[in-house]
Amino acid sequence: MRLWLVRIGLGAGLLILSLYLWRFAFPSPEHVIRKQLSALARLACIAPDEASLVKLAKSQRLASFFTRDAEVTVDFPGRFPQSITGRDELMQVALTARTGLKKLKVEFLDLEVKVGPDGQSGDAHFTVKADVPGEGTPQVEELEAHLLRVDGEWLIQHVQNVRTLR
Amino acid sequence: MTNVEPVSEPPSWLRRLVIGRNPKRTLVRMVVWVVAVVLISRFVLLPIRVQGISMMPTYKPGSVNFVNCVAYLRHPPQRGDVVGIKLAGRHVMYMKRVIGLPGETITFHDGHVFINGELLDEPYLKFPCNWEHEPEQIDQNEYYVVGDNRSMDFYDHEQGRSKRDRIVGRILL
Numbered sequence: 001m002r003l004w005l006v007r008i009g010l011g012a013g014l015l016i017l018s019l020y021l022w023r024f025a026f027p028s029p030e031h032v033i034r035k036q037l038s039a040l041a042r043l044a045c046i047a048p049d050e051a052s053l054v055k056l057a058k059s060q061r062l063a064s065f066f067t068r069d070a071e072v073t074v075d076f077p078g079r080f081p082q083s084i085t086g087r088d089e090l091m092q093v094a095l096t097a098r099t100g101l102k103k104l105k106v107e108f109l110d111l112e113v114k115v116g117p118d119g120q121s122g123d124a125h126f127t128v129k130a131d132v133p134g135e136g137t138p139q140v141e142e143l144e145a146h147l148l149r150v151d152g153e154w155l156i157q158h159v160q161n162v163r164t165l166r
Numbered sequence: 167m168t169n170v171e172p173v174s175e176p177p178s179w180l181r182r183l184v185i186g187r188n189p190k191r192t193l194v195r196m197v198v199w200v201v202a203v204v205l206i207s208r209f210v211l212l213p214i215r216v217q218g219i220s221m222m223p224t225y226k227p228g229s230v231n232f233v234n235c236v237a238y239l240r241h242p243p244q245r246g247d248v249v250g251i252k253l254a255g256r257h258v259m260y261m262k263r264v265i266g267l268p269g270e271t272i273t274f275h276d277g278h279v280f281i282n283g284e285l286l287d288e289p290y291l292k293f294p295c296n297w298e299h300e301p302e303q304i305d306q307n308e309y310y311v312v313g314d315n316r317s318m319d320f321y322d323h324e325q326g327r328s329k330r331d332r333i334v335g336r337i338l339l
Contacts, residue, residue, distance in 0.1 A: 110255020127254040136227070137218040141254040149298065164253050164260065165326035 029115045029154070032103040033122050036154050037108055040065045041128075046097075046104040052078055063091035065156055069149060072140075074158045080109045103156070105131040176292070192309055210236055211338065212256065220313030221261050223292050225337075235338035243267075243309055246290075248337040251311060251328050259334060260324060263290070265311025268330075274299035277316065293317035302327075309333065314316070 013066045023031070027100045043062050050058075075081040084090055103116050107129045115122040131138040142162040177187070186192040207213055217226045225231065225248075233250035242305040243249055243264050250259040265288075266272040270281050277295030279286040295316035304310050304327055312325035
C-alpha cells in the first residue's frame with residue numbers, strides 16, 4: 001500500500017517537473033512577451049554614476065526592443081503630444097534621458113498580454129511607474145503596446161498611452 | 167514490585183504562550199487566519215498607501231488606508247464618495263472624489279463646480295481654486311472624479327470621467 005502511494009507521489013512529481021521543463025524549453029508567446037517587457041523595464045532603469053559608454057550601450061539595447069519603424073505616441077493632459085518614430089530617434093531620446101537623469105526606477109505593473117490568433121502579433125496593456133529622485137510622487141501612466149514577431153523575436157511596433165480619466 | 171511510569175512534564179509557559187496547549191489546533195487556527203487575511207485583503211478590503219498631493223488635505227501622502235471593494239455591490243457610487251480607480255490593474259490606483267454622476271453636465275467656473283447649472287456645495291475643499299472648464303456631459307456608466315486639492319493647476323491635476331468598471335471601491339477611512 002505504502003509503495004503504491006510512493007509511486008503515485010513520484011509520478012505526480014515527475015509530471016510537474018516535466019511540465020515545468022516543457023514550459024522552460026518551449027515557453028508560450030505570452031510568457032516570452034512578459035519576459036521581454038520585464039527586461040525592457042529593467043533596461044529603462046538608470047543606475048547612479050552610469051558611465052557614458054554604459055549609457056550608450058543601454059540606449060542601443062533599449063532601442064533594439066522595438067521594430068525599425070516603431071512609433072511611440074504619448075498624449076498627457078496639459079502637455080504637448082509627443083511622437084517618437086523609428087529606432088534611431090528612440091535611441092536618441094533614451095540617451096538624452098539617461099544623460100539628463102541621475103537615477104530612475106521603472107516598473108511595469110499589472111501586465112496583461114494577448115496574442116493574436118495568427119501567433120505573430122500581440123498586445124500588452126500595463127501600468128508604467130517611474131520613480132524619479134527629487135520628484136516626491138512617482139509618475140504613473142497606463143500604456144498599450146502592440147508587438148510583432150520578427151525573425152522569432154517579439155518586438156514592439158507601437159506604444160500609446162491610455163487615458164484612464166477622460 | 168513497583169511500576170514506575172514516566173511523568174510527562176507540563177509544557178513551559180513560554181511554549182504555551184507561543185504555540186498554545188494544543189499545537190495541532192493552533193496550526194489549524196493559523197492556517198484559517200492566514201487564508202482569511204489573504205482573501206479579505208485581496209477581495210474585500212484592499213490595503214493602499216496614499217502617494218501624491220491631489221487629495222490633500224483630506225488624505226495626506228504616506229497615509230495608509232483601505233479600498234472597500236464590496237461597497238458598490240448593492241448600490242452605485244454616490245456623489246461625495248472617495249473611490250479607488252484602477253489603471254491597468256489594482257497595483258496602482260487613483261484616489262479621487264466622485265462629484266458628477268451619469269448623465270449630468272459638469273462645469274468649473276471661478277473654482278466652483280456646477281452640476282446641471284447648479285452650484286455644488288463642497289465642504290471638504292480647504293484650498294483656494296480658480297479653475298475654469300467648459301460644460302462637459304458625463305456619459306451613462308461614467309462618473310466625474312476629481313481630487314480635493316484644487317489649488318493645483320487644472321491640467322496638472324489628474325481628473326475627469328471614469329468608467330464604472332474602473333472604480334474598484336470606496337475608500338474606507
